[in-house]
Amino acid sequence: MSSSPTTHDASSQEADLEFEEEAPRAGVTTARLGALVPLVLGVSAAFVSFGLGIGTLGDPGAGLWPFAISVAMIVASLIAVLRAKQDRDVEAFDRGVVPVALSVVSLVVYAALLPVIGFEIPTALLLVFWIKVLGKEGWRPAIAVAIVATVAVYALFVILFAVPIPHLF
Template identity: 45%
Template sequence: MRTQARLGALVPLGIGALAALAAVSMGLGSPADPGPGLWPLIVSLAMVTLSASLLLNPGADTEQEPFSRQTAVVALGALSLVAYTLLIERVGFEVMTVLLLVLWMRGFGRDSWRLSLAVAVAACAASYLLFIVALGVSLPHLVAF
């Protein structure tokens, strides 16, 4: 199990390192005038630090859970977020948000169709009203009021 824990620490370590490089390339600015890469760099460095500590000290053998069906659900959830970000500009915020929430609630959570659709549509409408209408965030969307 220690090998499994170490492998589990390598993935976020690599992602954090790549994110840190991307953050530096965006420009850090200064503390008085922060650039767009400053906060992503701080979060990436925290991720690298925590991953490195897990890599060096994985803990006792009893602390880890074995890979199971739930592990696949987490991986599919992460892949669905990647698909969401890749398709949101083509399909629109509303459609992708409803599809993602239905997938998570019905597919992963095994909620009823009625509950999944109701929550997905309500959450999408609330997000639309908050981000697009109230805050004026520019998101690719199909519905225009």
């Protein structure tokens, strides 16, 4: 007796659900902390946006779009803070947060080095770090991708589009 494709699919899905590992759940405090981090970032970015100059819709300043994104972050974060008690799908922090934290720290270091030594060296180092350390790939692909990507970004933004970003060459 053969089973129909939908019967097989349904039993296959049930088997997959049995083997899925349930992530540890967290409480309201974790949900609120998870919403407060982007709220603080959004408020900080809004202040930086004002420093860049908002301008008007007819004559936008450099800070207009960063400000709009900041406002969106603030609103979404406030909604998440207010809904934290009802949110039942919050995962507890575990070792999985380490690569995320390292990614954020590496981007902060990248942003700090960019105006000091240009984008070429920090870009290549960031890519090697992400590919080798965070991606757990070998040295060859990490270095090859970092070099090719850095040269491609240089060609695109510095040579082709003449974007005024700090660069060595």
